[in-house]
Amino acid sequence: QKEVEQNSGPLSVPEGAIASLNCTYSDRGSQSFFWYRQYSGKSPELIMSIYSNGDKEDGRFTAQLNKASQYVSLLIRDSQPSDSATYLCAVYSGAGSYQLTFGKGTKLSVIP
Amino acid sequence: EAGVTQSPTHLIKTRGQQATLRCSPISGHTSVYWYQQALGLGLQFLLWYDEGEERNRGNFPPRFSGRQFPNYSSELNVNALELEDSALYLCASSFLQLDQPQHFGDGTRLSIL
Numbered sequence: 001q002k003e004v005e006q007n008s009g010p011l012s013v014p015e016g017a018i019a020s021l022n023c024t025y026s027d028r029g030s031q032s033f034f035w036y037r038q039y040s041g042k043s044p045e046l047i048m049s050i051y052s053n054g055d056k057e058d059g060r061f062t063a064q065l066n067k068a069s070q071y072v073s074l075l076i077r078d079s080q081p082s083d084s085a086t087y088l089c090a091v092y093s094g095a096g097s098y099q100l101t102f103g104k105g106t107k108l109s110v111i112p
Numbered sequence: 113e114a115g116v117t118q119s120p121t122h123l124i125k126t127r128g129q130q131a132t133l134r135c136s137p138i139s140g141h142t143s144v145y146w147y148q149q150a151l152g153l154g155l156q157f158l159l160w161y162d163e164g165e166e167r168n169r170g171n172f173p174p175r176f177s178g179r180q181f182p183n184y185s186s187e188l189n190v191n192a193l194e195l196e197d198s199a200l201y202l203c204a205s206s207f208l209q210l211d212q213p214q215h216f217g218d219g220t221r222l223s224i225l
Contacts, residue, residue, distance in 0.1 A: 031210050032210050032212075032213075034213045036216075041200075042219075043202055043216040043217060043219050044202070044216050045216070046214075046215065049211075051211060088154075088155070090213075090214075092210050098160075098162070098167070098206075098208055098209075098210065099157070099160055099167075099168055100145075102154065102155045102157075103154070104153075104154035105154055
């Protein structure tokens with residue numbers, strides 16, 4: 001069974017700090033990786049995608065992928081109270097599976 | 113470009129009734145996915161449709177069913193509603209490509225009294 005694991009949190013960081021969110025996946029054939037942000041009671045919103053090893057930066061967000069270690073992470077620089085949400089890691093596995101596997105999410109709380 | 117739209121926003125039913133939820137995907141997307149998210153819990157995969165066919169279903173009983181229409185819109189039907197069916201039901205759409213993310217609608221909140 002393909003699994004995506006995340007620490008459930010809550011992860012608390014002070015405003016202005018770097019928040020680091022981690023995700024591991026079980027299927028070594030996984031090809032595409034996504035981070036979604038979900039505010040309480042709302043639907044998930046795509047914030048980052050990453051497909052190859054290394055870092056990908058978009059504004060205050062940096063996604064990091066290490067396929068050899070089977071982990072993907074999301075760094076949020078200069079964290080703001082508005083970043084307080086649950087962050088979901090999602091993975092497409094290989095072998096023609098067009099179905100995303102979601103982690104259970106990490107709840108982030110940014111303290112003013 | 114219009115996003116994924118779901119209707120209704122809220123739906124209140126009683127036990128034993130039937131509910132129909134609707135989803136219109138982003139233009140050009142052929143795949144539609146349905147998820148259930150109970151309060152405080154993670155996303156549970158329900159159903160996946162592509163080109164009018166059911167491609168996969170999650171670990172849910174047969175009273176959860178749906179279909180996809182020729183215009184790629186979709187509906188989710190839940191029969192014989194139970195209290196534990198109360199949840200946010202999310203629809204997502206995507207192109208059928210492994211590098212394309214899913215985009216979510218705002219969801220339908222189903223409450224069973």
